[in-house]
Amino acid sequence: DAVHALLPRRLWAAVDGGLGAWLALMLPVATLLAGVCALLYQQELRALGDAGGGSAGGLRQSCISVFAMLLLASGIVGWWAVLTRQSRRVAQEESNRQTQALGEQTVRLSQEIASHRQTDAELQRAKAAADAANQAKSRYISTLSHELRTPLNSVIGYAQLLDDDPALPAHRRQAVSVIRRGGEHLLSLIEGTLDLARIESGKVSLAVTTMHFREAIDQLADLFELQAGAKGLRFRREFDTALPQYVRADERRLRQILINVIGNAVKFTERGSVTLRIRHEREMAYFEIEDTGPGIAETDLERIFEPFARGTARGSLVGGGAPESGGTGLGLTIAKMLTDLMGGEMTVHSTPGAGTRFRIVLFLAEQRAGASVAAPTARRRTGYLGARRRVLVVDNEEVDRELLRQLLEPTGFRVEQAASGEAALEHLRAHQADELPDAILMDLAMPGIDGWETIRRLRAEGLSAAPVAIVSANAFDRRLDNDVGIRADDYVLKPVRGEELLEWLGRALALQWSDEPEPVPTAPATEPVAATADAARPSASLPAPTSLQALAEQVRVGYPRGIHRWLDHIDATEPACAEFTQRLRALACRFQLDAMAVDIAQALRTREASHG
Structure with a gap:
């Protein structure tokens, strides 16, 4: 600043630069060297005295040469020192800039990390909310399935029983069929929604x-x-x-x-x-x-x-x-x-x-060598051989218990009922000295203790070793990893299909069924006549082979809406086949698909024979 005060402004840049620093350094050095050389000259001159008068000029020239050489060396060393100082300063300034930039970058990176952490936390919260919503949806669908299947079980089941009543007038039977078809349509819509929920929740497995x-x-x-x-x-x-x-x-x-x-x-x-x-x-x-x-x-x-x-x-x-x-x-x-x-x-x-x-x-x-697929055999179970078997039905819904009773008693079973898990345990304790049930049909959702806990207690107390089937409207509550020995094929889903329930009882109790060779849609009193109806009916009153084949495919797939749709199609295009379609509607309403397959096969044979 003192130098700036002594010099014009235009010279500040030169002074601040390397030249100014070098001059500032060399000025005291040159002065010092000049003083030293002058001092040496004076001492040498006094030493020579009067005798050295002729040598004084040579001494002065030598001192000047030494001064010049020292000044040159000092200038070179001074310039190197100035350059070194400037390089160090530039390096320090660059280091400071880099440090500052790194600090700023570190701050920005820290801010980005904090932002990413905040975003990740928000995503985790959103994921947790989505998982909770998905679980809530699954619970809702599960509850909705149960709440819809329970009344559907009564609607479809009692429509089936009404269809079996020989005293039911023909026009009322058609109304019952309409009720049945409506129930089946609603059930198919529920099944579609449940399929989606099962797949999303990972509860669908493949049966290869x-x-x-x-x-x-x-x-x-x-x-x-x-x-x-x-x-x-x-x-x-x-x-x-x-x-x-x-x-x-x-x-x-x-x-x-x-x-x-x-x-x-x-x-x-x-x-x-x-x-x-x-x-x-x-x-x-x-x-x-x-x-x-x-x-x-x-x-x-x-x-x-x-x-x-x-x-x-x-x-x-x-x-x-x-x-x-x-x-x-x-x-x-x-x-x-x-x-x-x-x-x-x-x-x-x-x-x-x-x-x-x-x-x-x-x-x-x-599948190459040894590949074979067994064709299902049509059978309509009317009873079984041997002693009469007892079945205990445990369900808090009276209409469901009564429906199962009316489905099973005509086949020869003695049905006992319990309205809750506690009532079922009391019933078993009271009949330890008497005849115990041979099989138990257990609902899951009941007040008090549920079906799972009821099974655990009756097993733990040794009240019954009878096989247990879960008869439930909850399509989601299939705990295959349960601790009471319930397997995948021990579930019967509501609305209950009579054939499916009898199939389970036949497996669980090793029953030998007494079957009728050909199914009929009405009461046993009319069975012999209906059994030969197709054989006696003219082929003109039977649907065309293409319609029969399409109907057979729907029966094979087990697609209720498709079955009723093709029956409607036959009614509309081939009115002469009304008796045939009415009989098949009755079988479809009772889910007697095997019996329908036999009827359709017989009709196809009759058609082929008439065109042979």
Whole structure:
């Protein structure tokens, strides 16, 4: 600052630079050197005295030379020192800048880390909220399933019993059939929603068995060929000639996937054709379902597999449900989820106005040597051989207990009832010296102790070793890891199918059933006449073979809505077959699918014989 005060402003930069620093350094050094050299000169000059008068000039010249050399060396050393100082200062300034920048970057990084932590915490909270919402949804669906199935059990069950009443007038029987069909339709909607919830919660497992692949796809193609023909569409099959006869697959789930996808194609195509392509190579099955329908907009393709994305009149989106019905918008969602569950892939390509193509790829290993599929045998159980068996029904709903009693007593069972878990335990304690039940049908949701705790207590106290079946409207409460020995096949879901319940009792008690060779829809008193009805009926009063085959496929799949839809179709197109369809409706309302299969097979044989 003192130098700045002595010099003009224009020289400050030079002074602050390296030259100014060097001059400032060299000025005292030069002064010091000059003083030293002058002092040495004076001393040497005095030492020479008068005798050195001639040498004084040489001495002065030597001192000046030494001064110049020392000044030059000092200048070089001084310049090096100045440069070193400047380099150190520049390095320090750069280090300070880098340190400051690093500090600022560290602050920013810390802020970003804090922001990421906050975002992660928010995501975790959102995930926890979504998980809680998903669990709440599953609980809600589980509760809703139970609450809907309980009254449906009564509606469908008593409709079945009314249909069995020989005193019921014909016009009332038709009304009962309408009630039954309405209940079945509602049940199918519930099943679709439950399927979605089961898959989302991971409670769906695959039952992989050997299936007759070629026969199954031919039957499905026959079914949809008729449905497409009814709409004036062409149904084209393009099957690889090398398709295997048998594969390992979950037949029910595979059928469900194909029925949902092909059904949507037929449903939303108003003109043109629907094509089903299938090939199988290297254990992989490739399915393509292509239609000439209105197509799907590009913006809607991402939503097509979302739940409840229902179709519109123009087909901008496709929804679930069977052909010719509005459905719930779950068909494609469930098909996609089942495809993923089976380890496969489902993709869709569509051009608005030109049609849609679905492609499904599944691993279906070919079953070669020793492959066989046993055909189900039709049987209608009217009783069993041996002593009369006791069955204890434990259910807090009186109508459900009474329904099971009326289902079982005509077959020869003695039914005892308990309205709660405590009542069941008291009943067993009171009859220890008497005859104990041979089997127990246990509801789960009961006041007081529930079904699981009741089973634990009766086992722990040794009150009964009888086999126990869970008869519940809760489709979710299948605790296969339970501690009371209940297996997967010990569950009977409400609404109760009589044949399913008798099947379980037959397995659990090793019963030998007394069966009738041919089923009938009415009371036992009329059975001999009805058993030969198809044989005596003219073929003109039987449906066309194509309709019979389509109906047989629906029975084989066990699809109630499809069965009733085809019966309605036959009633509308072949009125002369009203007696046949009425009898099959009665069997369908009682879920006697095996009996229906026998009737349809007999009708087909009669048709073939009449055209032979």
